[in-house]
Amino acid sequence: MKNISVHILFFCVALAGFSDSATASQIRVATFDVDATPPVGSELAYDPVRKHGEISLRCRGLTILGSGKPIVLCAIDWIGVANASQDVFRDALAEAAGTTRDRVAVHALHQHDAPRCDFSSEALVHELGITDFDLFDSFFQRRVIRRAAVALKDALKGARPVTHYGWGAATVKDVVSNRRILGPDGKVRVMRFTTARDPLIRAEPVGVVDPEVSLISFWNADAPVAILSYFATHPQSYYRTGIPSPDFPGIARFLRGQGQPKALHVHFNGAGGNIGAGKYNDGNTENRVLLAQRLADGMHSAWENTEKYPLGDSDINWKSEPVSLPLASHLNEKSLIDKIVHNPPEGYEAITQLAYLRRAKSGHKIDIACLKIGDARVVHMPGELFVEYQLAAKAMRPDLHVAMAAYGDYGTAYIGTEISYAEGGYETSERATNVGPDAEADLMDVMRRLLGAN
DSSP: OHHHHHHHHHHHHHHHHHHHHHHSOOOEEEEEEEEOOOOTTSBOSSSBOOOOOSSOOEEEEEEEESSSSOEEEEEESSSEEETHHHHHHHHHHHHHHTSOGGGEEEEEOOOSSSOEEEHHHHHHHHHTTOOSOOTTOOHHHHHHHHHHHHHHHHHHTTOEEOOEEEEEEEEOOSOOEESEEEOTTSSEEEEOOSSOOOHHHHTSOOOSOOOEEEEEEEEETTEEEEEEEEEOSOOOSSOOSSSOOOHHHHHHHHHHHHHSTTSEEEEEEOSOTTEESGGGOOSOTTHHHHHHHHHHHHHHHHHHTOEEEEOOGGGEEEEEEEEOOOBOTTOOHHHHHHHHHHOGGGOHHHHHHHHHHHHHHTTOOEEEEEEEETTEEEEEOOSEEOHHHHHHHHHHOTTSEEEEEOOSBGGGBEEOOTTHHHHOSSTTSTTTBSBOTTHHHHHHHHHHHHHTOO
């Protein structure tokens, strides 16, 4: 009788274990991280690399497995990944992960002492026979893309189970301010860029910003696997040094990585097109460390505020919608070609504009996506997006935790709000934007659909 009781007990324990494993989440996460620092002599966004500094540029990301086709999120310390570069980058990661391009998001952090990546503009330079102009040479960029794809594929072998996700948010103090200071007539009176040496300009009000940093974390029981952070700002403290730098967001990411070394920290820049550190940055190089520490403090507070939730297969979802944005009225192929041919060293903006113009006219659409993780949502957006889009996305679903990653397809350049095109200022000038004011209505509509806010 005693032996029968023991066998029944073992059977019940085994059955319970089988039941637990059958109902447990099948979600797994694989992380990857490669060096994205260009070699000496190659081109940064504005200057050649003359030497390397103490901290490298990174290309980091993760793959979410177990809920439909894999989902890939990637963030890179470059000024932007534009046009055909987005296709090549996302296709490479998709192939490595065994998924499709529409389930891959690639975002830049927009540091200025960092490379450009625009294969469409590179093709134009060759087509037009422009020589002695190396800004869009892509040998190094293509190598990074290949290495990132290899690293992702290798990481799949060690994908870790994820049982919970976490959400945390906190206010970052004294880092961001709006760049556009309006006058009594409603027009931009002065621009407060990321360095503001004039104390009167720094004294202007903060303006419209989103000072919140948001953290999404993936956990295997009590062990953090990956941490995703989202914060909207132009990331410059100072630049044009000839030394590749991830600037203050990259330093903040490094500090938090040291605080949580078991989890890969991947940082995304939010809708920071019209905001930066100008109110708190007079150009003193010491400010880079100060800004980094303030952002890291905010990240730490968000980490401390994190609440964990069970994560099941049905808690992960990905929706993507291709969108055609209205072209800026000033984009004209003939005039752009004239500018490029007659003044190529100063015509790099015209090259990028022509590349985007041709791409849009070919019928290409930009993928805008939304990642669901339980009650959290991340909206993946293109270009140098105004912060109002990020604030609008949060307001559309106040019942959810909403974050935004911008600086996806950089081909659009700046994307202002409808009213901003009439206000003037740099961001909506002819040299800075490739889309028209009607882009606001299109983007707001797609955000509502993706967030289920209709």
